[in-house]
Amino acid sequence: MEPAPAGREGRRIEHRREGERQYDRPDVKKNFLKPHLKQQWVIAPEANPAFIAAMEDVLEVYQRPRDPERPLVCLDETSKQLIVETRMPIPAKSGTPKREDYEYERNGVANLFMMFAPLEGWRHVEVTDRHAAVDYAQVLKDLSDTHFRNAAKIVLVQDNLSTHTPASLYAAFPAPEARRLAERFEWHYTPKHGSWLDMAESELGVLSSQCLDRRIPINRP
Numbered sequence: 001m002e003p004a005p006a007g008r009e010g011r012r013i014e015h016r017r018e019g020e021r022q023y024d025r026p027d028v029k030k031n032f033l034k035p036h037l038k039q040q041w042v043i044a045p046e047a048n049p050a051f052i053a054a055m056e057d058v059l060e061v062y063q064r065p066r067d068p069e070r071p072l073v074c075l076d077e078t079s080k081q082l083i084v085e086t087r088m089p090i091p092a093k094s095g096t097p098k099r100e101d102y103e104y105e106r107n108g109v110a111n112l113f114m115m116f117a118p119l120e121g122w123r124h125v126e127v128t129d130r131h132a133a134v135d136y137a138q139v140l141k142d143l144s145d146t147h148f149r150n151a152a153k154i155v156l157v158q159d160n161l162s163t164h165t166p167a168s169l170y171a172a173f174p175a176p177e178a179r180r181l182a183e184r185f186e187w188h189y190t191p192k193h194g195s196w197l198d199m200a201e202s203e204l205g206v207l208s209s210q211c212l213d214r215r216i217p218i219n220r221p
Helices: 006-013 049-062 133-147 167-172 175-182 199-212
Strands: 072-085 104-117 122-128 154-158 185-189
Touching: 049 154, 049 185, 072 133, 072 199, 104 133, 104 199, 122 133, 133 154, 133 167, 133 175, 154 199, 167 175
Parallel strands: 072 154, 154 185
Antiparallel strands: 072 104, 104 122
């Protein structure tokens, strides 16, 4: 190979001190990309008429004044992995946090239904073993006949989960009872990829950070 011209070699060396790594040079720009980090977001589709229609429907519901005869109730659900300790944790003490063994035993999954009536200052969590259609139907029945039995109609906001439909009532109850319950609700759905418009989802977020961020062995005493 031909040796580099003296002038070019000199310019290449003058930027580098003895023992200095190339990426420590003062004239090298820092790389602000951090590929090991990421944030997850629900990214709404662009220019989607179905998304806009559902979004505006829910926002219109949220702007209505409080009406005790037609209470607004937001509903959402989540699951919680149940964990049994295999070794007794060491309690926290001054200067030392609680210590848990990294080993644990899985003990099934519990399902949590969050019902939130923002204008009533009311919320309720129902814990079930499953999240099947019949469990959802029973939650609606309790909402109708126990929690808001005096309401003329319940304005229900929820996401598009496959079980969140009047059909679940027919899967759980005889047709006349299912029809009665279906007419007790005014049904509203958040857009697909827009479940964050459901205020019950925010309530579940608070519950998860304040209560569910620990090992829970069973879902019932």
